[in-house]
Amino acid sequence: MTEWTSGDLRLTNVTKRYDTFTAVDQLDLVIPRGSFFALLGPSGCGKTTTLRMVAGLDQPTIGQIWIGLKDITETKAYQRNVNTVFQNYALFPHLSIIDNVAFGLRRRKVSDHKAKAMEALELVQLAHIATKKPGQLSGGMQQRVALARAIVNRPDVLLLDEPLGALDLKLRRQMQIELKMIQSEVGITFVHVTHDQEEAMTMADTIAVMNAGRLEQVGDPATLYEHPKSTFVANFLGQSNLLEATVKSRDGSIAELDVHGVSLRLPVDRLENGASAVWLGVRPEKLRLVANGSAPDGTGDSNRLTGVVTDASFTGLATNYLVRLPWGQELMVVQQNDGTSRVAAGAQVTLGWAPEHGFALDAKQDAHAGAQDQADDSGAA
Amino acid sequence: MRWIRAHLVAIAGLLVLSYMLLPNIVVIVFSFNKPKGNYNYEWQRFSLDAWTNPCGTPGICDALGLSLRVGFIATLVSTILGTMVAFAIGRYRFRGRSSTNLLIFLPMATPEVVMGSSLLTLFIAMGIAPGTVTILIAHILFCLSFVVVTVKARIASLDPRLEQAAADLFANPFQAFIRVTLPLVAPGIAAGALLAFSLSFDDYIITNFNASPSSVTFPMFVWGASQRGTPVQINVIGTVMFLAALLLVATGQLISNRRAKTAA
Ligand SMILES: Nc1ncnc2c1ncn2[C@@H]1O[C@H](COP(=O)(O)OP(=O)(O)OP(=O)(O)O)[C@@H](O)[C@H]1O
Ligand SMILES: [Mg+2]
Numbered sequence: 044m045t046e047w048t049s050g051d052l053r054l055t056n057v058t059k060r061y062d063t064f065t066a067v068d069q070l071d072l073v074i075p076r077g078s079f080f081a082l083l084g085p086s087g088c089g090k091t092t093t094l095r096m097v098a099g100l101d102q103p104t105i106g107q108i109w110i111g112l113k114d115i116t117e118t119k120a121y122q123r124n125v126n127t128v129f130q131n132y133a134l135f136p137h138l139s140i141i142d143n144v145a146f147g148l149r150r151r152k153v154s155d156h157k158a159k160a161m162e163a164l165e166l167v168q169l170a171h172i173a174t175k176k177p178g179q180l181s182g183g184m185q186q187r188v189a190l191a192r193a194i195v196n197r198p199d200v201l202l203l204d205e206p207l208g209a210l211d212l213k214l215r216r217q218m219q220i221e222l223k224m225i226q227s228e229v230g231i232t233f234v235h236v237t238h239d240q241e242e243a244m245t246m247a248d249t250i251a252v253m254n255a256g257r258l259e260q261v262g263d264p265a266t267l268y269e270h271p272k273s274t275f276v277a278n279f280l281g282q283s284n285l286l287e288a289t290v291k292s293r294d295g296s297i298a299e300l301d302v303h304g305v306s307l308r309l310p311v312d313r314l315e316n317g318a319s320a321v322w323l324g325v326r327p328e329k330l331r332l333v334a335n336g337s338a339p340d341g342t343g344d345s346n347r348l349t350g351v352v353t354d355a356s357f358t359g360l361a362t363n364y365l366v367r368l369p370w371g372q373e374l375m376v377v378q379q380n381d382g383t384s385r386v387a388a389g390a391q392v393t394l395g396w397a398p399e400h401g402f403a404l405d406a407k408q409d410a411h412a413g414a415q416d417q418a419d420d421s422g423a424a
Numbered sequence: 425m426r427w428i429r430a431h432l433v434a435i436a437g438l439l440v441l442s443y444m445l446l447p448n449i450v451v452i453v454f455s456f457n458k459p460k461g462n463y464n465y466e467w468q469r470f471s472l473d474a475w476t477n478p479c480g481t482p483g484i485c486d487a488l489g490l491s492l493r494v495g496f497i498a499t500l501v502s503t504i505l506g507t508m509v510a511f512a513i514g515r516y517r518f519r520g521r522s523s524t525n526l527l528i529f530l531p532m533a534t535p536e537v538v539m540g541s542s543l544l545t546l547f548i549a550m551g552i553a554p555g556t557v558t559i560l561i562a563h564i565l566f567c568l569s570f571v572v573v574t575v576k577a578r579i580a581s582l583d584p585r586l587e588q589a590a591a592d593l594f595a596n597p598f599q600a601f602i603r604v605t606l607p608l609v610a611p612g613i614a615a616g617a618l619l620a621f622s623l624s625f626d627d628y629i630i631t632n633f634n635a636s637p638s639s640v641t642f643p644m645f646v647w648g649a650s651q652r653g654t655p656v657q658i659n660v661i662g663t664v665m666f667l668a669a670l671l672l673v674a675t676g677q678l679i680s681n682r683r684a685k686t687a688a
Contacts, residue, residue, distance in 0.1 A: 098592055099591075099592075100588050100591065100592070119591075119596075120588075120591040120592055121591045121592075121593075121594045121595055121596050121597075121600075122594075125592075126592055126593065127589070127592045129585055129588075129589060131585065133583065133585040133586055133588070133589040134589075135586060135589070135590075135604055136586075136608070137604075137607045137608055146590070146593045146595070146603075147593035147594050150593060150594035150595050150596075150599060151594050192593070193592075193593075196593070196594070
């Protein structure tokens with residue numbers, strides 16, 4: 044088990060079954076006190092179920108949930124010092140905003156509940172609408188009220204179930220920044236559920252990637268992105284090119300891999316001990332694309348592949364290419380718009396990357412795991 | 425021609441409305457009549473006699489009083505019981521839930537004559553003499569179904585996440601019910617209660633089966649009186665009831681309008 048300190052939220056072997064269907068499968072998690080933790084995964088992977096178990100709205104079939112040294116698995120929802128910002132806010136329509144925010148304080152018989160509720164509303168910059176009813180507010184305002192209503196209780200853990208899901212993109216970006224600021228201001232543990240990988244990466248200290256009820260990988264955003272441990276994480280967090288490779292030799296710190304007859308290099312520590320068949324991964328923005336003949340010596344990187352550009356689309360910030368390799372596979376390449384000349388479709392090019400930008404994944408996994416979910420999500424967002 | 429076409433919907437609406445309201449208007453107008461004989465069927469001349477002496481016909485105010493009392497108690501009991509049944513059916517899964525659901529509908533589907541006569545048979549078989557108590561039992565019985573159906577519809581439209589949010593905000597089940605569920609279901613309960621009262625106040629057939637000569641409700645009085653003549657007081661009480669109902673509906677509308685304005 045991982046190290047933990049008092050005040051951390053811990054899930055040990057938490058499993059939730061509905062009849063024969065397992066929604067959450069043997070989850071082991073330590074969420075450090077005061078951290079901004081994101082639970083990321085595609086629709087239906089069990090994120091909401093996990094949150095509901097932490098909130099006490101659902102009971103785990105097996106496993107325990109702890110806050111610090113206290114096992115709260117059997118504690119009733121209303122006795123847990125945990126609050127939730129619900130996916131659709133769930134504000135009480137018959138109560139004014141201030142009464143909504145003061146609801147939890149009143150139940151706990153906090154004496155100056157009105158003043159504290161006002162303070163929380165000020166924190167989310169909505170003090171001026173305290174007497175209105177939820178129905179009179181815009182989605183973004185309701186979202187903030189829901190946040191204030193939860194935060195005002197200063198819970199040990201604040202659970203946020205896709206709190207920004209219903210907002211449009213611009214408001215969403217703004218709220219992401221605001222949420223992050225509020226979190227560092229109040230210092231409460233935030234567990235933020237999302238299926239938007241960009242949101243998780245910009246906001247969270249630590250991300251746990253879930254897939255089909257199981258934990259795929261936990262780590263800080265940079266680690267997850269640079270060193271994914273599974274094809275699912277590689278494809279779900281950003282995009283990845285995965286090449287079928289066999290390990291030819293390990294020589295000191297560098298391993299030689301064979302990819303369809305081309306020799307490519309990778310730091311040995313990226314490889315599992317004894318692995319021979321792997322997916323060699325490289326992110327699209329790590330590839331440098333040079334038209335053949337334009338530069339004296341291709342790209343200057345030690346890993347090189349040649350191919351033909353089949354598609355080039357200019358997005359302003361960058362150009363996205365698809366490059367077909369001799370064995371028919373197409374690689375995604377993102378080239379920053381740094382002033383270098385762009386290449387048109389049909390051009391013969393060389394792709395190069397530094398060996399340390401590569402990563403290796405077990406070849407037994409599906410190379411497309413997580414890719415479809417990602418495409419769906421960006422389409423819906 | 426074009427004017428007619430443009431206002432066709434409004435004209436049709438007004439026609440239907442006057443069709444529906446004409447009887448009420450006749451009742452109101454004839455409450456100011458001074459009839460020649462026993463029957464208040466022909467307009468003679470304007471008079472306030474009945475209005476200044478509404479209890480002037482023997483027995484009419486006793487009957488009205490009984491109807492109001494029965495209506496009040498039947499409404500109270502059926503609303504409380506019906507609300508509880510509605511919550512049980514709407515919120516809990518238990519054995520016999522769907523058959524309960526079906527059985528609740530039965531009294532609404534049963535013809536009143538059938539229900540009235542079988543109730544009487546039951547009371548007599550049990551040795552209970554017909555009277556105010558049997559009327560009450562009968563009224564509570566048929567009001568119950570309507571309350572259950574009205575309240576159940578409201579509960580079904582309630583977002584269960586609101587109660588979960590209450591629990592999440594430290595409200596124990598009782599507090600969650602009092603602070604969140606009940607206020608949100610209240611309009612349904614109020615509608616059920618209004619319906620129950622008007623059904624009880626209005627009922628003739630079932631009541632008639634289960635009444636005794638000493639327990640005459642207002643509808644029974646009107647029917648009985650009409651054999652010998654129709655006192656103008658009936659129109660007065662009818663008018664008052666109509667206006668009271670109108671006032672109730674109007675305030676209800678006003679409140680929900682205001683609520684919609686502050687909540688929508
Ligand atoms: N009460 C229930 N009975 C049966 N199955 C359920 C129940 N609640 C959830 N599930 C199933 O458990 C799985 C996980 O659901 P959950 O709501 O946790 O997903 P999620 O990750 O929050 O998805 P989304 O991003 O769409 O909100 C789903 O396949 C869902 O169908
Ligand atoms: Mg969910």
